[in-house]
Amino acid sequence: MNRVLNNPGPTAPLSDVLATAVVAGATWRELARRRRLLSLGLLLMIPVLMLLAVRIWAPQDAPPNVVLPLLARYVYIMFLLPITAMAVGAPAISEPIAEGTLVYFWTRPIRRHALYLGRIVAAAIVSCGLVLLSQTAVFMVMLAGWPDQALSLDLMRLHAETTVVTLLGTVAYTALFGAFGAGLKKPMVAAILFAFGWEATVTKIPQRIQEWTLQFHLGNLVHWPEADSRDVPGLIENLLNLALQREPVPAWESVVSLLVVSLVATVAGVLLLRGRQLDKQG
Amino acid sequence: MIGTAPARLEALEVGKWFGEVVAVGSCSLEVGGGVVGLLGQNGAGKTTLFKLLAGLITPSRGEVRLDGQPLRDHVALYRRVGFCPESDALPGWFTGREFLSMLIRLAGVERARVKPRVDELLERFELTDAANRRLGGYSKGMRQKLKLAQALAHDPDVLFMDEPLNGMDPVSRHQAIGAIRQLGEEGRTVLVSSHILPEVEEMTRRIILIHRSKVLAEGDVTEIRDLIPEYPTVVSLRCPQPRELASFLVRQNNVMGVECDDGKVVVRTEHALAFYRDLPQWLLDSGQAVEEINTLDDDLESVFAYLTDE
Structure with a gap:
């Protein structure tokens, strides 16, 4: 008797690592094709435009070693990183749940943590890729606008450090919003409230309670030039530190805090997804 | 993947309720080999029962077993299970080929055999021309075919097909019915749900009637059919x-x-x-x-x- 389909040969469940890699590879392609990525890419060009504006109108007053930390703290950390993670991290997990396409993965012999890890890793790669592109474009503008300074070891190191901090922040926010996507019905609303409610408010509360935010630790890691009260940014920074009693913590403490948040959020996301039931369309 | 003996699926007093709402009352059934039609009106609880049987939701009571082993969370058993959901949702940014390749690979088919298998599935379900199109642009009938293709991709011996003929044109419908019947003849355990009796009758004589979240009757389709023709x-x-x-x-x-x-x-x-x-x-x-x-x-x-x- 003819079979409906031929036998595809022997099958054996994939290891968790391989299953994660297969899901990540497929999710990466899926996320990279979304139209919202183009809008996000354009949004991430804002620092480049700001740097261009500085180069055109105030090249002497605001040298790159001052502008770079300002961009990192007030543009990337406060706005762009949370927005990038919101647009990529949360939907990477929440959309298959909301649309019901999760069923295709759940009826395959893979563990649910491999599915979660694959999708969140892909989301982190896409988010970091976008931020890295933006940081590279910033460096190119610095190179073209301030060629002497841009090639100095100090500025290159500052740029490298800033890039690493923004990537670390991207990973932390993506992991956190991914967990929101696994556990909440409206993860975007929760992410907006977190990024622009909790983070924005708590970082302005004096004393150590500020340390309960990602923004604080990311800002803490940005290498800040010695504040010179004779120039405007230095004066503003001194005033802010005075007003908010913003005491820096050791860099390692911030790095550990960010890594712990990323790890805890990922574990929470895995557990939340494992507990999920496909009870919506029924 | 088909063994010598057909896979035996058992539901032991399985029930599911969401708060006060009973989605599936106490349901016991045992199927092994061949096609079984699950008939019920829209909203009768067929989809929830399917999800319970496939281990996709935790029962509020009872247990589902495949060859004596609890199915839910038993990862290795899913090598033997194919599921065609009722919902039309597909991840729209994948192409048909990518979608099938990923799912076949995740099912544990060797990497070198993935592409030939995808080609075979695309040809069998007449989707070769649309293989490189994104799923977001697939018609309802094409989606239905792709859902069937992915369910069969890894040669499972237990198949759950929730309203598999919805939205298909008559020719595809006819082909799908023939294929489902043949899958049963090959010794697979196939559960097919529908709310249209003539459709199920073409696939099998064994039916289970679901009504208001309960199994109302099990038996031969002819007994049920005799009650039908006088109704418009x-x-x-x-x-x-x-x-x-x-x-x-x-x-x-x-x-x-x-x-x-x-x-x-x-x-x-x-x-x-x-x-x-x-x-x-x-x-x-x-x-x-x-x-x-x-x-x-x-x-x-x-x-x-x-x-x-x-």
Whole structure:
């Protein structure tokens, strides 16, 4: 008797690592094709435009070693990183749940943590890729606008450090919003409230309670030039530190805090997804 | 993947409720080898029962076992399970080829065998031309075929097919029915749900009737069929030339009335089984292509009323 389909040969469940890699590879392609990525890419060009504006109108007053930390703290950390993670991290997990396409993965012999890890890793790669592109474009503008300074070891190191901090922040926010996507019905609303409610408010509360935010630790890691009260940014920074009693913590403490948040959020996301039931369309 | 003995699926007093709402009351059944039709009206609890049987939701009570082992969370057992969901949702940014490749690989098929298997599936389900198109652009019929293809991709011996013929054109419907019947003959355990009795009757004689979240009856389809023909049915046919099709159908036996409505022909027949039997030939004779068939009323309603004495 003819079979409906031929036998595809022997099958054996994939290891968790391989299953994660297969899901990540497929999710990466899926996320990279979304139209919202183009809008996000354009949004991430804002620092480049700001740097261009500085180069055109105030090249002497605001040298790159001052502008770079300002961009990192007030543009990337406060706005762009949370927005990038919101647009990529949360939907990477929440959309298959909301649309019901999760069923295709759940009826395959893979563990649910491999599915979660694959999708969140892909989301982190896409988010970091976008931020890295933006940081590279910033460096190119610095190179073209301030060629002497841009090639100095100090500025290159500052740029490298800033890039690493923004990537670390991207990973932390993506992991956190991914967990929101696994556990909440409206993860975007929760992410907006977190990024622009909790983070924005708590970082302005004096004393150590500020340390309960990602923004604080990311800002803490940005290498800040010695504040010179004779120039405007230095004066503003001194005033802010005075007003908010913003005491820096050791860099390692911030790095550990960010890594712990990323790890805890990922574990929470895995557990939340494992507990999920496909009870919506029924 | 088919072993010597058919896979045995058992539901032991399985129930599911969400708060106060009972989605599936206590349900026990045992199936092993061949096609079993799960019949019930829309909202009867078929989809929830399917998800319970496939281990996709945790039962509030009872247990589902595949060859004596609990299915839920037993990852290795999913090598033997294929699931075709009722929902049309597919990840729209994948192409058909990518989607199948990923799922076949995740099912544990060797990497070198993935591409030939994808090619075979695409050809078998007549999706080769659309293989590199994104799923977001697939028609309902194409989606249905892809859902069937992914369920069969890894050669499972237990298949759950939730309303697999929804949205298919008559030719694809006919082919799918033949394929499902053959899957049962190959020794696989196939559960197919539907709310259209004639559809199920073409696939199998063994049916389970679900009504208001409970298993109402199990048995041979002929016993149920005998209760049907005296009841009228309204069927909607979507096609490019509804007026031409309507003028052809109105001349046929068993057709009591025909209306055209928004690209559809709505046909009223008093002999549902005869209508479904004759329809493919009528379409061939009229030269009309039908993209989608839907039953507007429910021919099972009267059967359930009879069985429940309402």
